Amino acid sequence: VAGLDTPGFRPTIENVADGNRSGPVVEVLAAVFTVRPLDTPGAAADGPAALHVLLWQRAQAPDAGRWALPGGPVLADEDVDSSTRRQLAEKVDLTRVAHLEQTGVFSAPDRVPHARVVASGFLGLVPQDPGRPAPRLPADTAWHPVDHLPATAFDHGGIVEQARQRLRGKLSYTNIGFALAPAAFTMAELSRIYTATLGHEVDVTNLYRILHRRGMLTPTGRTAPPGPSGGRPAALYRFAVQRYRVTDPFAAFRPPS
């Protein structure tokens, strides 16, 4: 990927916006989440996990030193979705985005100084992949726990929060968990993923039953090896549907049977 390890060379929205335009230019900004263990030294690999978001650190003014969402200007021949996928691949080497959806438009006239830029915010999800090592990231790019974000650039903190709210809501009534879980998982692992995303405990038994009744769980037949102290090996499941789907209708005012 071009320019990956040269953080100084990064096309930014300021390079494209020129002051003579009558209206705004358009950029995309993606809050890409994944669930992973905390990096803190004391944390065990199977300890509590946390929801993380991918940010890169700005080297230049404005907002130098602050952390920003990946993204940038939309080119003339692409729509915002493909622009987001392209820029995630080019700028932070992220090609395995399992789910991507718009969250909202951020358009305050002064949201970026010295330029008129309208941002289309996105929610992106990247699955855990415990087998292979984490994909290499550019030097200025890192995953940050959403509950302890560093100082963010411009209005990017609000974009992260909007995407997180969207994710939390949809975890309950859609199959969107497939985009956070690895290809094969034990129910305990899946519970940790749901717990980290929602911010509260999720009962393993009830999680199993809800997803099972909705037809979202397929046994792989394989098992995960038990820990050093023995115990029954955990069964490995996968999501039966790997594409976003609403699994649960809303309760109130449903159509007559």
Place this chain on the structure above:
Amino acid sequence: VAGLDTPGFRPTIENVADGNRSGPVVEVLAAVFTVRPLDTPGAAADGPAALHVLLWQRAQAPDAGRWALPGGPVLADEDVDSSTRRQLAEKVDLTRVAHLEQTGVFSAPDRVPHARVVASGFLGLVPQDPGRPAPRLPADTAWHPVDHLPATAFDHGGIVEQARQRLRGKLSYTNIGFALAPAAFTMAELSRIYTATLGHEVDVTNLYRILHRRGMLTPTGRTAPPGPSGGRPAALYRFAVQRYRVTDPFAAFRPPS
């Protein structure tokens, strides 16, 4: 309002977009809904109502004769929300929009011929107002039943559909009905509004109980006069909260009590 009854003089997105730009320009497009009786001659005033959307008929190419959503380019000093409110007021004389929210970005490179225009779609809601006469609309502008739309311009049909889906979903778990109902209403009238929006019967008793339990109904103390055949006069209610609020948490994976 300037230019209201001169449909030929309407600033369109094509006037603003010039071919020399590096990226897209931005417009807003609002699908504004209201519930009203059908215009068909046989329909009674208290007969079945239908969900309508506000459209104006294009006079010039491209897509001359087709019906389009109100909206237009975003100016340099406004965000997309205020731009939408401004353009609804200026172009179709709509100042009493009770609810307005973004639905999504439409950005296919060829969605508008001979110009690169990214549209931010909006859902708008206008309450019934049976007391006073319907506000005057420009000559080329009219309400159309959503179930029988005329030929729509560009991708505006998709924007209407996306907004309708958003409205249907939120009617169940938010208080968004306040933005469709008149200031004071009988439960039978409110049921007709919900029925028209959802597309299926809504039981008056259950509607009352759900909204009452959620604390969304306040009796006004006044009553509506009964029909010519007598009967108890219907009590008039109003929505206790006139601002958008989520009234119902999602069912699955709720936080522990």
Place this chain on the structure above:
DNA sequence: ACAAAAGTGTTATTCCTACACCCATGC
């Protein structure tokens, strides 16, 4: 034996739909 996980069972709760029913109030 012991530990860990799978899977089932059970109870209580909540919220919904559907519909019966009685009461209130005006014509």
Place this chain on the structure above:
DNA sequence: GCATGGGTGTAGGAATAACACTTTTGT
């Protein structure tokens, strides 16, 4: 008296939370 609507009651169903318990299968 009669029509219309308000409001309550109730039965049934669906889904969930919380947690006990049995079974399975490794060390």
